[in-house]
Amino acid sequence: MISSIAELISDRIGTMPAGERRAAQTLIANYPLTGLKTVAEFSAAAGVSSPTILRFVARLGFQNYPEFQSALQDELAAQLQSPASRTLNPSSAGGAVSPMLEATLDNMRETFRHLTDRQLADIATRLAERRGKTFLIGGRFTDPLARYMAAHLAIIQPDVYHLAGQESIWRDRLIDMGKRDVLVIFDIRRYQESLVRFAEKAHHRGVQIILFTDQWLSPIARFARHVIAGRTAVPSAWDSSAALFVVAETLIAAVTRQLEAAGAKRMRDLESLR
Amino acid sequence: MISSIAELISDRIGTMPAGERRAAQTLIANYPLTGLKTVAEFSAAAGVSSPTILRFVARLGFQNYPEFQSALQDELAAQLQSPASRTLNPSSAGGAVSPMLEATLDNMRETFRHLTDRQLADIATRLAERRGKTFLIGGRFTDPLARYMAAHLAIIQPDVYHLAGQESIWRDRLIDMGKRDVLVIFDIRRYQESLVRFAEKAHHRGVQIILFTDQWLSPIARFARHVIAGRTAVPSAWDSSAALFVVAETLIAAVTRQLEAAGAKRMRDLESLR
């Protein structure tokens, strides 16, 4: 059962030749606006020639381009009149993807429900007031999150370091850490002993620890000044770090806002360095 | 302050002659669709002649009819991109975090709305059938996503490589790539030239490219076999990669499911190695 043109496209996109597939992808990515423009504009956006666009709409079963556009407009009209229909969209019926998405969305709502604006603001402030250095580290699967956060923070403020590589390498960097510094740790099940040991030592040196973990709380929580507990359960063989990822992005945004004045200047300086 | 064309119209509708007023009312009645049709159709719908329509848009300050249509399309594009703004729900309490979370949730829903089970299944199948090697690479801020995906895929199947470090390093690895291989690229604004070059060369070697990008599509889309366009707009100084992150997790789950038999054995073997 195919109701919308978008479905029709994604249904047949597998059987299309390369050029027409590009047209399809361009249309889907910016649906349905690209289809409302002229053939020339459409073809330019997709990086193919006009005839390819026409062959594309012909393959979808339309007699000519205007007919195709009319269909898109009718669809759009129906959408605009009943905004409610958008939320209850047909793709949510069964399928393998929806459970995953639904669970992830739930995880985020739950995660943020237990997280007050105040907490986030406190953590952001701590990250923004740069009395000392900021270190970030993650576990086996969460190291990318640490990297992601470090990549952003390092742009708006100095002295941001991501600890990577072998354990011995970052263990030695403990010597540089003191009570003015902050350590951001990502650790979810199965909790890594090496990280726990590292956190404990850092804690003893007076380092303030901000912990991203799952709802069962890594043992590191004992040493942490701030704990962010994200939901991780999804219908998959793996746990999901998506909720923690969003919290990280939220914090990055908050820190950036707080450092607006200083950060903006720094970003300009960085620009000029390129 | 006049922001939308609809406002502009209702602002000046009082000063218009009868015919043009009818045009205005017809347009407002089912805004903005009538304005996207041809002058002839517009005039027929309003019950006036074509020149009247043209005088109408001229009075609104547009040089010609196409310019008027472009403006309408831009407006529509803005609306469609942020579904949140349309629902305009003040229900969710203010605070600094909610807008960020709401936007992120919207982005995910919107991203998956343009992504069918079929497409995801196709991509997962391609990643699961290991005829050749799998390479993953990301840009400045998206490299962590590539890492995250690589960390998981490498566990359930062999020959998964994350390309990191300097450009020269991964450029040299092109020599190992052939038409049996898959290259997963993450590239969002501002698109990195080095990645585009790399993708082009890989494409010429027959490598199948799976691209994670934003809704404006990286130029790499031209070479890609599969394109995943995620929404990235959030109320922050930075773009959000959260939607792409969730797609990545979804794919990881799907691939794992497909490789269940073979993958489970491999995971057991890995366990025993520790």
Added chain:
DNA sequence: CAAAATACGTAACATTCGATACAGCGCCCC
């Protein structure tokens, strides 16, 4: 009530658009 100004539609024009024929190219299969 008359004259002028404005508004509106018909019709012809120029431009742009969509459609098609054709040739080059790569690809796959034998």
Added chain:
DNA sequence: GGGGCGCTGTATCGAATGTTACGTATTTTG
């Protein structure tokens, strides 16, 4: 390695679109 098939872009044609000029109708104003 050669022949055939399918895909794609260039160039061209016809059609439809937006635009403008002009004459008629309508309203406004002195």
